Structures are given as C-alpha cells and as structure tokens.
Amino acid sequence: MIFDNKNTKTGNGKTESQNQIPVDDLLNTEQKLKESEEKFRTIAEESLMGIAIIQDDQFKYVNERLANLFGYTKEELKNLPPFGYSQLFHKESFDLVMEQTKRKQEGLSEVVNHYNWKGIKKSGELIWLESFSKTITYRNRFADFITLFDITEKKEIENRLKESEEKYRLISENANDLIVVLNDNFEYEYINEKVHKQLLGYSKSDLIGKTQLHLIHPDDKKQAVIASSKILRKNKGSHQVRFLDKSGSYKWLEISGKVFYDSKGEKKILTISRDITKRKKTQEKLSESEKKYRSLFDNLTSAFALHKIIVDEEEQPIDYEFLEANPAFEKQTGLKISEIIGKRVTEVLPGIENDPANWINKYGEVALNGTPINFENYSGSLNQWFHVLAYSPKKGRFATIFTNITKQRKFEQALMESEKQYRNLIETSSVGIMEIDVLNNKISYINPILLKIIGYKEEELTGIEMRDKIIHPQDLVKLMGSNDEREIEFRIFDKLGNLKWLSGKRIPHFDKNGNLLNVRFWLDDITEKKMYEELIFELNINFLNFTEDSRNNIELLLKTCVKLLNGDLILYAYKKNTEQSESYEILTSDNQTITYDATDFSKNIFLNEFLLEGHDFPQTFFDIHKKKKYVQTDPFIKNHNIKGCFGKIIKTHDASESLLCVYYKDNPIITSQNKLVLFLICDAIEIEQRRWQVQQDLEKQNLSLDKINRLKTELFSRTSHELKTPLISIKGFTELLLTLHKNKLDSELISIIEEIRDGGARLEKIINSLLEGTKLGADQLELDKNQEDLAFLVKFCVSELKGLATLRNQSIYTDLHKKLPTMFDKERIYEVISNLLLNAIKYTQPGGEISIKSEIIDDYYIISVKDNGIGFTKEEKNQTFKQFGKIERYGQGWDVAIEGTGLGLYITKKLVELHGGKIWLESEGRNRGTIFYFSLPRI
Numbered sequence: 001m002i003f004d005n006k007n008t009k010t011g012n013g014k015t016e017s018q019n020q021i022p023v024d025d026l027l028n029t030e031q032k033l034k035e036s037e038e039k040f041r042t043i044a045e046e047s048l049m050g051i052a053i054i055q056d057d058q059f060k061y062v063n064e065r066l067a068n069l070f071g072y073t074k075e076e077l078k079n080l081p082p083f084g085y086s087q088l089f090h091k092e093s094f095d096l097v098m099e100q101t102k103r104k105q106e107g108l109s110e111v112v113n114h115y116n117w118k119g120i121k122k123s124g125e126l127i128w129l130e131s132f133s134k135t136i137t138y139r140n141r142f143a144d145f146i147t148l149f150d151i152t153e154k155k156e157i158e159n160r161l162k163e164s165e166e167k168y169r170l171i172s173e174n175a176n177d178l179i180v181v182l183n184d185n186f187e188y189e190y191i192n193e194k195v196h197k198q199l200l201g202y203s204k205s206d207l208i209g210k211t212q213l214h215l216i217h218p219d220d221k222k223q224a225v226i227a228s229s230k231i232l233r234k235n236k237g238s239h240q241v242r243f244l245d246k247s248g249s250y251k252w253l254e255i256s257g258k259v260f261y262d263s264k265g266e267k268k269i270l271t272i273s274r275d276i277t278k279r280k281k282t283q284e285k286l287s288e289s290e291k292k293y294r295s296l297f298d299n300l301t302s303a304f305a306l307h308k309i310i311v312d313e314e315e316q317p318i319d320y321e322f323l324e325a326n327p328a329f330e331k332q333t334g335l336k337i338s339e340i341i342g343k344r345v346t347e348v349l350p351g352i353e354n355d356p357a358n359w360i361n362k363y364g365e366v367a368l369n370g371t372p373i374n375f376e377n378y379s380g381s382l383n384q385w386f387h388v389l390a391y392s393p394k395k396g397r398f399a400t401i402f403t404n405i406t407k408q409r410k411f412e413q414a415l416m417e418s419e420k421q422y423r424n425l426i427e428t429s430s431v432g433i434m435e436i437d438v439l440n441n442k443i444s445y446i447n448p449i450l451l452k453i454i455g456y457k458e459e460e461l462t463g464i465e466m467r468d469k470i471i472h473p474q475d476l477v478k479l480m481g482s483n484d485e486r487e488i489e490f491r492i493f494d495k496l497g498n499l500k501w502l503s504g505k506r507i508p509h510f511d512k513n514g515n516l517l518n519v520r521f522w523l524d525d526i527t528e529k530k531m532y533e534e535l536i537f538e539l540n541i542n543f544l545n546f547t548e549d550s551r552n553n554i555e556l557l558l559k560t561c562v563k564l565l566n567g568d569l570i571l572y573a574y575k576k577n578t579e580q581s582e583s584y585e586i587l588t589s590d591n592q593t594i595t596y597d598a599t600d601f602s603k604n605i606f607l608n609e610f611l612l613e614g615h616d617f618p619q620t621f622f623d624i625h626k627k628k629k630y631v632q633t634d635p636f637i638k639n640h641n642i643k644g645c646f647g648k649i650i651k652t653h654d655a656s657e658s659l660l661c662v663y664y665k666d667n668p669i670i671t672s673q674n675k676l677v678l679f680l681i682c683d684a685i686e687i688e689q690r691r692w693q694v695q696q697d698l699e700k701q702n703l704s705l706d707k708i709n710r711l712k713t714e715l716f717s718r719t720s721h722e723l724k725t726p727l728i729s730i731k732g733f734t735e736l737l738l739t740l741h742k743n744k745l746d747s748e749l750i751s752i753i754e755e756i757r758d759g760g761a762r763l764e765k766i767i768n769s770l771l772e773g774t775k776l777g778a779d780q781l782e783l784d785k786n787q788e789d790l791a792f793l794v795k796f797c798v799s800e801l802k803g804l805a806t807l808r809n810q811s812i813y814t815d816l817h818k819k820l821p822t823m824f825d826k827e828r829i830y831e832v833i834s835n836l837l838l839n840a841i842k843y844t845q846p847g848g849e850i851s852i853k854s855e856i857i858d859d860y861y862i863i864s865v866k867d868n869g870i871g872f873t874k875e876e877k878n879q880t881f882k883q884f885g886k887i888e889r890y891g892q893g894w895d896v897a898i899e900g901t902g903l904g905l906y907i908t909k910k911l912v913e914l915h916g917g918k919i920w921l922e923s924e925g926r927n928r929g930t931i932f933y934f935s936l937p938r939i
Contacts, residue, residue, distance in 0.1 A: 201246030317364025
C-alpha cells in the first residue's frame with residue numbers, strides 16, 4: 001500500500017518495524033506495495049476530481065485533473081519548492097488552507113476536512129474549489145491527502161442568486177405597491193413592511209400568520225373567495241376589493257396574484273396590490289357625471305350636435321365632421337343620427353359649401369378661435385330655419401345647440417307680408433291662437449280653433465274678468481310674468497267648467513321703444529295627452545304598490561278608476577261557481593264586499609242590465625233613479641242617490657264574465673278619453689283575475705302534489721320492506737347451496753347459483769338505496785355526529801377504492817391537508833365520499849386521472865373530486881341531483897360503467913345538506929371532465 005491511516009501493530013504491542021522480517025517476506029511486501037501504488041495511480045489518473053498528496057510542504061503526488069484545474073503540468077507542481085504550493089491560494093483563503101495543510105502533515109487531530117476556498121490559476125484567473133482532505137500515512141510519515149472539485153460555476157450562480165435576492169429585497173422594500181407572500185391557507189408569510197405602514201398602517205406583527213379575509217369588506221368577501229380559488233386553480237388572477245386599514249377606514253385595492261413554489265416545494269401565493277381608492281372615487285364621480293350628462297343630452301328638447309372642424313393646408317376651414325348628436329337633433333333636422341356620425345357635412349348635405357348662410361366658415365371661426373355665436377339662419381340644404389347657439393368646447397371642435405324655427409319664421413314672414421294674410425292664416429289655423437293685451441289686461445283675440453276647444457263665442461270673452469275666469473289662477477302668473485319667448489303649458493276652463501290643458505309657444509310683441517304690447521300664444525289641446533300621462537302615472541303607481549294578493553290589487557284599481565273617471569262609486573262584480581250554487585261577489589271602491597246568489601242578483605241589482613246586453617262594449621245608462629224596479633231593491637242606487645252609470649263587461653279567456661261599473665250622482669258626459677280609461681283599467685283587472693285564478697289553481701295543485709309525495713314515499717318504503725323478505729330467502733339458500741352442497745353440483749350449476757347470489761347482492765343494494773332515499777325524503781334519518789378527522793376519512797376511502805381504479809388503469813392523486821377536524825356522522829360522510837369516488841372511477845375511461853383535493857374557505861372545508869371523464873351536458877347537470885335522476889350512458893360508445901339506480905347522488909346531496917353543507921358540480925361539457933364539490937362546516 002502507498003499509505004495507511006494508522007501503524008500496524010503486532011500482538012505484543014510492537015510495530016512491525018520493530019520485529020525482524022524475513023527477506024522473502026520483505027521482498028513480497030515490496031512487490032505488493034508496488035502493485036498497490038500502480039492501482040492507486042491508475043484510479044487517480046482516471047478520476048474526475050483533482051487529487052494530491054502534500055508531505056514535507058511539497059507535492060508528493062498530483063493527478064492530471066488537479067494540474068489541469070490550476071493550468072499547470074504535473075511536473076511543474078511537483079517541482080515547486082517547499083511551500084511553493086501557497087502560490088495557488090488566494091489571499092482570502094490563504095490562512096485557512098495553509099493552516100489545514102500544515103496541521104494534517106503534522107498529524108494533529110483538530111482539523112477541518114471539508115471546506116471551500118478560492119484559488120489562483122497559473123493564468124491569474126480565480127477558481128473556487130471544494131476540498132475534501134484528511135491526514136494519511138504516506139511512506140510511513142504523515143501527509144495531507146487532498147481531493148478537489150471545481151465549484152466556480154456553482155459559486156457564480158450563488159452570487160448571482162444572492163445579488164438577485166438583494167435586488168428583489170431592495171425593490172420590495174422601496175416599491176410603492178403592497179407586496180405580500182401568502183401560504184396556501186392564505187396566511188401572511190411576508191409583507192414589505194414600509195409600504196404597508198404607509199398605506200394601511202400595519203406592521204409585520206399585525207399581519208404575519210394571519211389571513212387576509214377578516215380585513216376585506218363584508219360585501220367583497222364572496223368575490224374575494226372566488227377570486228382566491230381561481231388563483232389557486234389557474235395559478236394567477238386579479239381582482240379589486242375594499243381593504244380595512246388600521247384606522248378603521250376601507251381602501252380600494254387592485255390585487256394581482258400568482259402561485260409559485262418555494263425552494264422546499266411548498267405552494268405560495270405572491271400578491272401585488274395597488275391603492276386605487278382615488279381612482280375609484282374619480283370613476284364614481286365620472287360615472288355620476290356621465291349619467292347626468294347623458295340624461296340631459298338625451299332629454300334636451302333642443303337639438304345638440306358636436307363636430308370636428310376640418311381645415312386645409314393653410315388652416316382654413318373647408319368642412320366639418322359629425323361626432324355626436326342627441327335624439328332631438330334627428331327630430332329637428334330630419335337627419336338620421338346613425339347615418340351621419342363620422343361623416344362630413346359635405347357628404348351628408350351636398351352643396352352646403354355653396355349655401356349663402358356660409359355655415360362652414362361660421363363654425364370654423366367658432367372652432368378655431370373659440371368665439372361663440374348666436375344667430376338665426378336659413379339652411380338651403382335642409383330647407384329649414386334654425387335658431388343656433390354655437391361654441392367651442394376645445395380647439396378644433398364646436399358644439400351647436402339649436403331649435404327648428406321654420407314654423408315660427410313662416411308665420412312671422414306671413415305677418416310681415418300682410419296682416420290680413422296673417423289674420424286669414426290664424427283664422428284657418430289648426431293651432432289654437434290666443435292674444436292677451438298686456439296694457440289692458442284682457443284677452444284681445446282667440447282664433448276659431450281655440451274657441452271650439454273652450455266652447456265660447458268670441459264676443460263672450462271681452463273684459464278682464466273673462467281672462468281671469470278661463471285661465472287657471474295658478475297659471476296666470478306663469479303666462480304673464482315674463483317678457484321672454486318660450487314654450488309653455490297651462491290650464492284653462494271651458495264654458496262647461498271642464499279643465500283643459502294647452503301647450504305651445506309664448507311670443508311677446510313689443511313697440512318701437514321695447515315696451516311689451518301683447519303676448520300671443522300658439523297652442524295645441526293636450527288635454528288628452530295629459531289624461532293619458534295621468535292614467536299611465538296612476539297605473540304605474542298601482543303596479544308599484546301591487547302585491548301577490550290579486551284581490552288587493554283589484555281594490556287599488558277601483559280607487560284609480562274613481563280618480564280618473566270622477567265617479568262617485570265604483571263596483572266590480574264577478575261570478576262565483578261552486579258545485580252547489582252560483583253567486584255574484586261585488587267589490588266596491590269604498591272597500592265593501594257583498595255576495596248575492598245568482599237569482600237575487602238578476603232580480604234586484606242594476607248591474608244585471610249590463611249582462612243582459614251580452615257584449616263587452618262600454619255601456620252608458622241615464623236616469624236610472626227613475627227605474628222603479630231598482631230604486632227600492634238596489635242598495636247602491638238607493639244609498640248613494642245614483643242617477644247615471646258607465647261600465648262594461650270583462651270577458652276572460654275561460655269565457656267567465658265579470659263587469660266594472662262607474663256610478664254617478666248626475667247623468668255623466670262620457671268622452672272617448674273616459675272610454676279609453678275604462679278599457680285600460682278593465683284590461684288590468686282582467687290580468688289580475690287571471691292571476692287570482694292561477695293562484696287558486698296552484699293552491700289546489702300543491703295540495704294534490706303533497707298528497708302524491710306522501711303516497712310515493714309510503715309506497716317506496718312498503719315496497720322496499722316487502723322486497724327484503726323474499727330477498728333474505730334467496731340469499732340464504734344460495735349461500736347454503738354454495739357452502740354445504742357445492743361438491744354435489746357441477747361447474748355450470750355453481751356458476752348459475754353464483755349469478756343468483758351476485759344478483760341478489762345488487763338487488764339488496766338497490767333496496768337499501770330506496771329505503772335510505774325514502775327516509776331522507778321524509779326527514780326521518782338521524783345523524784350520529786362526533787368530532788372526526790375528515791382528511792383521514794378521505795384517505796381511507798381512497799385507499800379502499802384504489803384497487804378498483806388500478807383494474808381500470810386509472811391514477812388517483814390527492815392534495816389534502818394533514819388534518820381537517822370537524823363534527824360529522826362518519827358512516828354517512830364515508831358514504832358521500834365513496835359515492836363520489838365510485839362515480840369518478842365508473843365514468844372515467846381506462847387510463848384516466850382522478851384527483852381529490854381539500855380547501856379551507858371561510859368557515860367551511862371544501863372537498864373536490866375531479867376526473868377527466870365523459871363530463872356532463874347542460875341538460876344532464878339539471879338532472880344530476882334529482883331522485884331517480886339516472887343519466888343513460890348505455891350504448892353511447894363510452895368505455896364506462898353503466899349500472900345505477902339514479903339514487904346515489906340524490907342521497908349524497910341529502911346527506912351533505914343534513915350536515916349543514918352544500919354539494920355542486922362543474923363541467924364544461926361532454927368529454928371535458930367533471931369536478932364534484934361538497935362542503936362541511938368547520939368547528
């Protein structure tokens with residue numbers, strides 16, 4: 001041997017060198033030593049590590065690998081003088097390497113055998129080395145046996161990693177965003193404390209080890225949980241939530257999250273959050289401002305349009321483009337908005353560049369110089385007159401607000417041409433015209449159309465008292481209190497005292513000195529329009545106050561009828577049919593309900609007159625107080641001094657009849673508007689009648705369904721128990737034949753009996769499912785809850801079914817918490833987990849994958865069973881958890897199991913719900929796999 005770790009001693013305690021050795025033995029030993037050296041040199045020269053022996057402060061042996069590490073030849077290293085090897089040591093490692101080399105050559109005990117050090121190549125290049133050295137005996141004296149590995153690349157990687165970590169730490173601590181690392185339980189493991197203190201007021205001690213959820217606004221927690229789950233599933237995601245700071249205020253944060261794995265392989269979530277509170281408030285204000293602007297924009301009666309001016313190379317306006325316009329624009333100009341936006345005016349109105357009104361240059365002045373203008377002009381392209389206000393919201397843009405004054409200008413031009421022609425015009429005008437003399441405070445003129453509306457003759461309207469008599473006192477100030485030209489609506493009384501609504505334009509006329517002479521009104525009768533608005537308003541108020549009680553809704557409609565038709569009493573009568581009799585029930589607008597049998601109703605109640613006519617057109621009766629037949633027998637006519645009425649029959653889809661009648665103390669004047677009101681209210685009542693009838697029918701059906709469900713439950717229970725009795729005999733006798741008489745039967749009979757036994761087992765399983773489903777449906781199942789470990793139970797179920805999955809060449813993976821302690825009935829939850837796993841195995845083709853995972857979200861444990869099997873269609877998902885909701889898989893080309901009763905998932909759902917949990921599934925469709933989830937409350 002070349003070297004030993006110790007001297008060899010003889011049995012008497014002396015070394016071999018102290019004993020006499022025969023010459024032959026000595027020669028033999030030398031030969032072996034030589035052979036051993038040859039073997040060592042062969043191994044050392046082939047080694048991938050540098051090897052050297054240092055003795056007497058010189059290299060005694062150096063292999064080729066070590067010489068190459070430093071860029072020397074072996075001879076150069078061996079020929080170095082004592083301590084010459086020190087030139088290989090960098091000054092940072094010099095003392096350590098020199099000391100260890102010296103101590104090992106001296107055979108001292110306290111040495112370092114493994115360390116890293118920095119060396120210097122012959123070229124001057126630095127090299128990092130990992131050294132394994134030890135003290136040996138070389139040629140009977142101590143020496144340092146050294147093996148070296150080049151770890152320069154490793155050191156460079158470590159240094160770069162260290163620099164990267166320092167940079168990350170520097171960025172993290174000096175960033176403006178909140179940087180957080182969470183574990184898979186969403187507990188804080190790291191925060192950039194400086195930023196957290198600045199933005200939220202929290203230090204590390206406030207957050208590390210705690211979850212984020214308790215700091216999230218209650219309204220945002222559900223969204224946050226969903227977003228967190230999505231990050232875990234898809235490895236990244238983002239969301240916005242309100243976060244509680246230390247002062248108790250909430251701030252809006254925009255959170256981006258990403259999943260990564262640390263050096264230990266543990267899943268972590270990195271989140272970067274930014275304070276977007278100011279942005280959110282700005283967005284809210286902007287949204288509110290936009291809504292206000294849009295409301296004003298859409299409802300503005302004047303036309304509005306925004307344009308972009310187009311200029312030539314010399315910055316002179318040559319065209320403009322339509323950017324935006326409101327609905328009134330289309331009405332005022334006749335141009336469709338959808339056909340002009342984004343187009344130039346020269347495309348929309350060819351020839352406008354030659355219009356004498358010089359529109360393009362006018363608007364160019366506004367857009368380029370910001371000078372607003374207000375003018376009236378004629379557009380030859382549109383053949384319309386407009387009053388225009390134009391201004392520039394920003395350079396290069398101009399907005400126009402205008403009204404079409406064509407009609408007004410035509411009237412004014414006619415007036416300028418000739419007063420006589422004007423008089424002829426207004427006399428024959430379809431628009432009502434009224435003129436009030438301001439100086440004398442009296443009506444000076446009303447044209448024929450307006451006279452017809454109010455029922456007066458012209459000579460009857462002279463004098464100040466007539467002005468005050470026909471104009472509603474609350475509107476007189478509105479008519480006369482301004483010198484402006486404007487649109488106006490006001491009320492006026494006709495000759496019969498009825499209120500009329502007029503709408504139109506108020507045009508003041510002045511003398512040469514600017515003094516107001518008179519005010520002329522161009523008016524339309526909008527009484528019918530106002531009545532419709534009031535009717536719609538009243539019906540909307542009714543609908544807003546409607547409840548599920550149809551009778552109450554009909555009573556509200558009766559009160560509306562009183563108001564809109566000015567009736568003294570409203571009656572609603574409908575026929576009630578029973579197996580024993582017929583009767584009529586009458587509801588009144590003063591909240592009375594009176595029932596008459598059919599005979600009494602037809603003889604004594606005036607409403608029967610409507611039914612005699614047999615049609616559902618409106619009917620009016622006058623002077624009914626003079627009909628002796630009803631004055632004494634009809635309490636409604638007698639008690640309310642009724643003289644006239646107005647009403648109609650309400651016919652329904654099932655041919656049954658009811659009717660609505662308005663009673664008046666005077667004979668009524670019924671207008672077409674009154675008839676319209678009656679029709680609309682009758683339609684509303686007819687709808688409520690139908691709903692009333694549907695509610696009654698549904699109540700009857702619900703009673704029948706409850707009875708059917710009880711009978712079904714009882715039938716399942718009895719059938720299941722009855723099936724069990726013969727099944728016991730079948731099972732018992734097949735087991736008896738196979739146990740005691742098997743040797744008397746041939747193989748074919750044994751096979752038949754085994755099929756009977758297996759069929760009996762399947763039947764028993766179906767019967768047990770029926771019984772359990774029946775108990776669950778009747779709420780008869782009691783749970784035996786104890787504190788158990790849900791994680792252990794899941795692992796147990798997986799272990800039980802792994803053999804079945806292996807037979808189908810399927811892989812099962814788990815990602816579970818170590819412990820999930822909670823209260824549950826172990827047998828029942830075992831049934832839930834096993835059923836979900838069995839379904840995953842059955843409906844996943846051979847070679848598929850199944851994974852079981854646990855999550856903790858809020859106060860619940862979530863267990864998911866995921867497969868990559870045949871999946872569910874949208875229709876199948878709706879059927880999944882229903883009783884007997886089996887989905888047919890047979891004959892559809894899938895290599896999956898098809899047995900089942902359709903009760904498994906129904907029972908599973910009921911068991912989970914009994915424990916206070918929920919169950920649901922996710923599937924993107926056929927052949928896209930399925931994930932079943934169920935939750936149980938934590939303790």
